[in-house]
Amino acid sequence: MAGTVEIAVRAAHSRYRIVCGRGVVRHARRLIERLRPFSGCYVVTSARVWTAVGAAIRRGLDGKCSAEVVMLDDRERAKNLATVEAVCRSLLRRGADRQALLVAVGGGVVGDVAGFAAASYLRGVKLVHVPTTLVAQVDSAIGGKTGVNLREGKNLIGAFYPPQLVLVDPALLRTLPEREFRSGLAEVVKYGAIADKALFARMEKNLGRLRSGERAELERVIARCAAIKARVVSLDEREAGPREALNFGHTFAHALESATGYRRFRHGEAVAWGMAAAAVLGREAGITPARDAARIVALARRLGPFPAWPRVSADALLRAMQADKKNRGGRVRFVLIPRLGRARTYDSIRPGMVRMVVERGAKLFDE
Numbered sequence: 001m002a003g004t005v006e007i008a009v010r011a012a013h014s015r016y017r018i019v020c021g022r023g024v025v026r027h028a029r030r031l032i033e034r035l036r037p038f039s040g041c042y043v044v045t046s047a048r049v050w051t052a053v054g055a056a057i058r059r060g061l062d063g064k065c066s067a068e069v070v071m072l073d074d075r076e077r078a079k080n081l082a083t084v085e086a087v088c089r090s091l092l093r094r095g096a097d098r099q100a101l102l103v104a105v106g107g108g109v110v111g112d113v114a115g116f117a118a119a120s121y122l123r124g125v126k127l128v129h130v131p132t133t134l135v136a137q138v139d140s141a142i143g144g145k146t147g148v149n150l151r152e153g154k155n156l157i158g159a160f161y162p163p164q165l166v167l168v169d170p171a172l173l174r175t176l177p178e179r180e181f182r183s184g185l186a187e188v189v190k191y192g193a194i195a196d197k198a199l200f201a202r203m204e205k206n207l208g209r210l211r212s213g214e215r216a217e218l219e220r221v222i223a224r225c226a227a228i229k230a231r232v233v234s235l236d237e238r239e240a241g242p243r244e245a246l247n248f249g250h251t252f253a254h255a256l257e258s259a260t261g262y263r264r265f266r267h268g269e270a271v272a273w274g275m276a277a278a279a280v281l282g283r284e285a286g287i288t289p290a291r292d293a294a295r296i297v298a299l300a301r302r303l304g305p306f307p308a309w310p311r312v313s314a315d316a317l318l319r320a321m322q323a324d325k326k327n328r329g330g331r332v333r334f335v336l337i338p339r340l341g342r343a344r345t346y347d348s349i350r351p352g353m354v355r356m357v358v359e360r361g362a363k364l365f366d367e
Helices: 024-034 047-061 081-093 109-122 134-140 172-176 178-196 197-211 215-235 243-248 251-257 268-283 291-299 314-320 350-358
Strands: 003-008 015-020 040-045 069-071 100-106 124-131 145-150 155-162 165-168 334-339 342-346
Touching: 015 024, 015 109, 015 215, 015 251, 024 047, 024 100, 024 124, 024 165, 024 178, 040 047, 040 155, 047 069, 047 100, 047 172, 047 350, 069 081, 069 350, 081 109, 081 145, 100 109, 109 124, 109 134, 109 145, 109 155, 124 134, 134 178, 134 215, 145 268, 172 215, 178 197, 178 215, 178 243, 178 268, 178 334, 197 215, 197 291, 215 243, 243 251, 243 334, 243 342, 251 314, 268 334, 268 350, 291 334, 314 350, 334 350
Parallel strands: 015 165, 040 069, 040 100, 100 124, 124 165
Antiparallel strands: 003 015, 145 155, 334 342
């Protein structure tokens, strides 16, 4: 396939390919057929995603899965065990057995729920990801993390369950709402901050071109982020070390999402705020150089506009951080930036310093 990039994930417990390129879904059936044996193919998606891209997916699958589409609610607040159970019951009613193959078509919620269902249903069936949002294409569809939320926090129940294949087609982003697209750009900024200073500088220079949907620039940054994620996952599949860097900004972001009931912020909007907060925390702790912190905050601001700051107390956000899944021994852990392009996890940041940053929450984009 001309113009496509194949990226290998070679981790301790899994081997699979990311096939990245415009129009790659047109070849979905041929690529999926290589995963045989499987007894049946079941698309897991949502009504709004299927309305937007279903025709393209059906053509790519050549009608193979046309009668086997399982719908779920892909709102963040529906990312829970009840939705996983509903997907599994639907598969059971359709006769899916242990040789079934699930194709997750959608954004992060669809991928997380379908992935957890694939890991759990009959103790595990094959899984393919076809991400349809920018955040899923550069991040959540790669790496095998699956999970759902509890009221107390985000992604607290889940499993590491790698896919057999990831098909990343930037053409599927054509129907993505502008707010969702901007949200995904936050994850691209994250990759530059933690792993690629040149990518970060490219985002500073070309953010306007990306926001306008310039095709060539978008395809370059998607492929670059996918390659970074694949490399990190290959080194550390189960998040025991280097993979923790991918959580830059997420300790703050998950707390903000949880404290607002997953109703006010898109994930990337919360991550943008979280990266700015982590940059300020790193600066105050003497870890992040002031110039690097200023660049991170400035670029995060440019991803807006953002929703109005909620009426949520600093104490509520701090309590939500205590439920973060990265914590160890009761200590909240933060990914911070010693210098642009490098990230480390710290668990000895003084609570008073964290509180000071959180109390500034609404002003972080105005200081």
